[in-house]
Amino acid sequence: MPQRNLKDEIAKSNIQSLYVLFGEERFLVNHYAHEIEKKLGAKILFDGAVPVSEIIMAAETLPFFGATEERRMLLVRESKLFASGRKDDSEKMADYLPKIPPDTTLVFVETEIDRRTRIFKKANELNAMFECTPLSPSDLNKWVTKLAKGKQMPSAVVHHFLRVVGSGDMTNINNEAKKLISFCGGKHEITINDINEICTPTLESRIFDLTKAMSAGKTAAALKMYSDMLTLKESPLMILSMIIRQIRIMLLCKCLAEKTMGVASIVGQLKLRDFMVAEALGHGKRFSKERLVKALEDCLDIDVRIKTGLIGAEVGVELLLVNL
Numbered sequence: 042m043p044q045r046n047l048k049d050e051i052a053k054s055n056i057q058s059l060y061v062l063f064g065e066e067r068f069l070v071n072h073y074a075h076e077i078e079k080k081l082g083a084k085i086l087f088d089g090a091v092p093v094s095e096i097i098m099a100a101e102t103l104p105f106f107g108a109t110e111e112r113r114m115l116l117v118r119e120s121k122l123f124a125s126g127r128k129d130d131s132e133k134m135a136d137y138l139p140k141i142p143p144d145t146t147l148v149f150v151e152t153e154i155d156r157r158t159r160i161f162k163k164a165n166e167l168n169a170m171f172e173c174t175p176l177s178p179s180d181l182n183k184w185v186t187k188l189a190k191g192k193q194m195p196s197a198v199v200h201h202f203l204r205v206v207g208s209g210d211m212t213n214i215n216n217e218a219k220k221l222i223s224f225c226g227g228k229h230e231i232t233i234n235d236i237n238e239i240c241t242p243t244l245e246s247r248i249f250d251l252t253k254a255m256s257a258g259k260t261a262a263a264l265k266m267y268s269d270m271l272t273l274k275e276s277p278l279m280i281l282s283m284i285i286r287q288i289r290i291m292l293l294c295k296c297l298a299e300k301t302m303g304v305a306s307i308v309g310q311l312k313l314r315d316f317m318v319a320e321a322l323g324h325g326k327r328f329s330k331e332r333l334v335k336a337l338e339d340c341l342d343i344d345v346r347i348k349t350g351l352i353g354a355e356v357g358v359e360l361l362l363v364n365l
Contacts, residue, residue, distance in 0.1 A: 047171055051076045056112060058141040061123065061149040061164050064173035068211035073173070074116060074150050081146060083113035090121050093130040097137055100145045115147045123161055124153035135160035138167060178314055181208060188218035193230040200316045201233045207243040208314055217241065244275055248283040249320070252291075255365050256324040263362050277354035278347065281361070285340045291325040292333040294318055298325075336365055 050056060056077060062070045078084050085099050099115055122131045138160070141147050155161065164170050176184060185199050194202075206217040217240050224239040225231055242250075247270055254263040270280055290313065297307045307318045325333065339361060347357045 047073060051080060054080055056080055056146050057169070058143070058145065059138055059147050059164065059167055059169040061151065061170050062173060063123070063149075063151045063154045063171070066173045066175050066211060068215065069173035070150055073171070074148055077146065077148055078114055078116065081112050081114040085113065085115050087115070087117045087120070089119055090127060090130075091117070093122070093133045093137075096120075096134070096147075100137075100141060100147060112144050112146050115145060116150065117148065118150045119152060120149060121151075121153060123149065123151050123158060123164075124155050125158070131158055131160045135163045138163050138169075175209065176211070178208075178308070181214075184211075185214065185218065188215065188222070189231060190222055192222065192225060192228065195230075198231055198233055198236070200314075202231075202236050202240065203314065204249065204316060205236055205240050205242050205246050207245055213243075244270070244279070245283060247275075248280065248287055249317075251362075252284060252287040253320070253324060255362065256291075256327050260363060264359065267359060267362060271355060277358045278344075281340065281344060281347075281354075281358050284358075284361075285337065285344075287321075288333060288336050288340065290317070291321045291328070292330065292337065294321040295325040295328075295330060295333065298322055339364060 047060070051073070060073075060077065062073055064070060087096060087099075096115065096117060121127050122134050135158075138147075161170065175181075181203065182196065182199050185202060186194055202217075202221070203214070206214055208214070221231065221235060221239055225235055228235075247266060251263050251266045251270075254260075254266065267280065271277070290311070293311060294307055297310060302310070304315060304318050304322070307313075307322075308315050311318065313321075328336070343352070343357045343361045346352045347354045352360070
């Protein structure tokens, strides 16, 4: 079921009898469950691997005498009925799905999904499977603009915001946006300085700034950033792995650009944000492909030396930064 169909159903209060919400983007999973609950009002909650008989009994039980709601919601979280391990219960629930009473909406919120199960196939036949995937870059930009609650937020500022707080965790984006809006108070426009002042950079953002300093030959600045990350208890090995990732992105972007591919095409090829590609191309201009390959080899050499105990992790990454 496409996301926009579910959004339309909720907006129009056209709530159906069955929804199975799952997928990588847990913020959207929880958001849509909450939106359905707001429309229906009455809710019965089941958490974990409760017996199927209890869910069916609750669905079949008539509303309390005098209740006015037209529908009520049964919210079942992490039942594992759509994964392997509860085959008998899963089969019973698969048989029941087409029989849900008209005054009941059954909503499953699941993390583990096995598409081979009969219950998955049955729910899919009923057009009730709803996979929440990360938003596209354009949709994410629109969502952030909406989070600004009427304050002006130019596209360059939106890009900087996502660069600082990350674009892969909508829960974190939402929390950082609330903090930013509160910080800006009565201001009509959000600026890059506002973001730098109040928002907490992700490790990925810090690594991006570190590799930017490295590519500009600012070794002292890069070492200062590295020291700050260690103060924040970041793992040297995690920092090293992300440095490797950034150098690899620069190399791939450079190779694809040499094939006359533009930013949009590279974004599609590498599944990266557009500003990440644009900046990687900019930083990569300072290096030849051979130098980037050598930088990757140096990174891997340090990684091996750390993991074989030839050098300490903190010192090894610091030495790498100096050499790069």
